[in-house]
Amino acid sequence: MASIPIRRATLVDVAAAAGVSRSTASRVLSGEGAVSAETEARVRAAAAEVGYLLNSAARTLRTSRTMLTGLVLNNLVNATFHVVAEIVQQRLALAGYRMILCVTGGQAAEEADYLQTLAEQGVDGIIVAGSGANIDQLNTIHANGTAIVNLIRAGKGAPGDRVLASDRDGAVLATQELLDLGHRRIGYIGGPAQTNSGRERFHGYRSTLRTAGAFADDLVLRGPFSPDFGAEAIKAILRAPEPPSAVYIANHEASFGALPTLRDLKVRLPDDLSLIAHDEPSWFQYWDPAVSIVDSGATELAELAASRLIAAMRPGGTDDKPREFRVGARLVTRGSSAPVTPRA
Amino acid sequence: MASIPIRRATLVDVAAAAGVSRSTASRVLSGEGAVSAETEARVRAAAAEVGYLLNSAARTLRTSRTMLTGLVLNNLVNATFHVVAEIVQQRLALAGYRMILCVTGGQAAEEADYLQTLAEQGVDGIIVAGSGANIDQLNTIHANGTAIVNLIRAGKGAPGDRVLASDRDGAVLATQELLDLGHRRIGYIGGPAQTNSGRERFHGYRSTLRTAGAFADDLVLRGPFSPDFGAEAIKAILRAPEPPSAVYIANHEASFGALPTLRDLKVRLPDDLSLIAHDEPSWFQYWDPAVSIVDSGATELAELAASRLIAAMRPGGTDDKPREFRVGARLVTRGSSAPVTPRA
DNA sequence: ACTGACTTTGGGATCGATCCCAGGAATCAA
DNA sequence: TTGATTCCTGGGATCGATCCCAAAGTCAGT
Secondary structure (H helix, E strand, C coil), X not given: CCCCCCCCCCHHHHHHHHCCCHHHHHHHHHCCCCCCHHHHHHHHHHHHHHCCCCCHHHHHHHHCCCCEEEEEECCCCCHHHHHHHHHHHHHHHHCCCEEEEEECCCCHHHHHHHHHHHHHHCCCEEEEECCCCCHHHHHXXXXXXXXXXXXXXXXXXXXXXXXXXXXXXXXXXXXHHHHHCCCCCEEEEECCCCCHHHHHHHHHHHHHHHHCCCCCHHHEEECCCCHHHHHHHHHHHHCCCCCCCEEEECCHHHHHHHHHXXXXXXXXXXXXCEEEEECCCHHHHHCXXXXXXXXXXXXXXXXXXXXXXXXXXXXXXXXXXXXXXXXXXXXXXXXCCCCXXXXX | CCCCCCCCCCHHHXXXXXXXXXXXXXHHHHCCCCCCHHHHHHHHHHHHHHCCCCCHHHHHHHHCCCCEEEEEECCCCCHHHHHHHHHHHHHHHHCCCEEEEEECCCCHXXXXXXXXXXXXXXXXXXXEECCCCCHHHHHHHHHCCCEEEEECCCCCCCCCEEEEECHHHHHHHHHHHHHHCCCCCEEEEECCCCCHHHHHHHHHHHHHHHHCCCCCHHHEEXXXXXXXXXXXXXXXXXXXXXXXXXXXXXXXXXXXXXXXXHHHCCCCCCCCCEEEEXXXXXXXXXXXXXXXXXXXXXHHHHHHHHHHHHHHHCCCHHHCCCCEEEECCEEECCCCCCCCCCCC
């Protein structure tokens, strides 16, 4: 029925149909410049009639604005990341920007490739929740006039605003809560010391306990982000000569292994052990008992990052000095943490 | 230190630095056309020297290929969708395509806006796991030469290949498994009849039971995709005059409400009730007991959709007749389903 | 040395929208 | 009526890469 158009309608076609010049048609459809009301109506009608569709590439070539952005992150499986991706995309869309998604798998080399193609694409801005490598490349891109926002992680010397979680504060919140509940022997299961969050959370935990005079080396276990490590770690920590009455699990994936293991070992939460985990897989609330957590605020991080990027993409916005933002951590107390009970 | 470049280097700059013409520089850097090895080396060196970066907009304007694609889906919170987004993006990247992510929130109007901007952007192809509305718009876009693949859902009359889950077969698998375990009273908690999956899964369930002569109206509950509905539904079904010995929960979100409710009611799985759920939130494996599921194969759906899109985007690829693909469902038997036990 | 075939190179034209400038119409004050 | 000002409109030039055609260079075979 419908014949396949050989060629999309262009502004010239619209202009011809409306009986005006290219320039006038452009003024109407781009919204820039003054046009009489009558002409405007005629052009809009003509555009609809010929089925006009903007050719972004042509506009971009002339204006050198793409209204495209990029989001670079490790994966979407981690709850923090898919929340970030969804919210950032929707906020950017409200401001008229499209978002190119780049999932790096945590590989610095892939990240570099993605940054390269984003630059070629001429994106107006990039949000990087990345490896922290490729700093030079980011600086080059930034120097070419592309807005940059660093999210969650930020390499030393990276250009643009930084929107960071409060890992240290979150750890302090969890540890202090357990101290306030009367616990003194408080275990720590965390991520590797090489990672940003692994370091910051550990420092928050340690300094809080030191201040309380309750820090003990033998209750600290740090390892890879995996459920298996969590299962092993929780077993190890309970085998200690003087086992803890509470544990703070700062390693997200490790908690997936630790919780079922505790159940299988018939360790009752919170009677035998108080537990606070870090970050929110949606299902911790369904656990028995519901698991207390430190929430780093993925939603707020995403919203802030998007709004900072939008601000930086405004013409001239890149000139501002880079700023650092911290989204505060929040303690969500649920059934897995309770006042210490005297050992039977 | 580094001065801010006023203007990005262009092919003309590269050509000048290499002492050749624009055309030759273009031939080298685009990889089209024959160039002597010596010239090629000179051009590449010049490109690196001046810091040349391709201007995609200019290339697109000339070639009318963008190497951009779009992925349209409801949300990223649902595990199926974020798995799809991650895999599709990575497969497309391997083939050299960038992917614009569009999260619609299930709103047909937003979806229409996104499709419009994707068309303006001139994407080479779109994967839609969408509302099933906006069929006319999809047809217009398709007629303009954009490849389309419908994923998971597909509106009647939508253009392009369809890559669908086997909802009906999955339901049959679950129901037949429960029958094979000796159950006769098998409950159903599913999604609304207006939804594709709600309809197909119910039909699979019902026809399997009918064939076995075991279908009973009073054990069927269909409602919204929410944990609350699941909690209510499981309570209602257990209050039946003659309660079921097994239940198939075809409504993903409902299972989040049903499982904790069963625990709170002290209904032991699988002794008091066998249970099979549909689709895989990662944590069902950690439940006590681990929950048997029907896996619709999000990974396979995503890979197939990506490869079909890539095929359709090959020049001339759109001419093929649209095809429908079904990714088979798979039963993952875990601890929550077991042979029926004679009632005490 | 000459022809024909092939390889390599250069430059004009082009994709489609916007910018810039100039000219004509309309408005207003003197 | 005239001149100054503002408003609207049209057309040439432009963004940067690629396409197309023609010219120049290379080589083998006679």
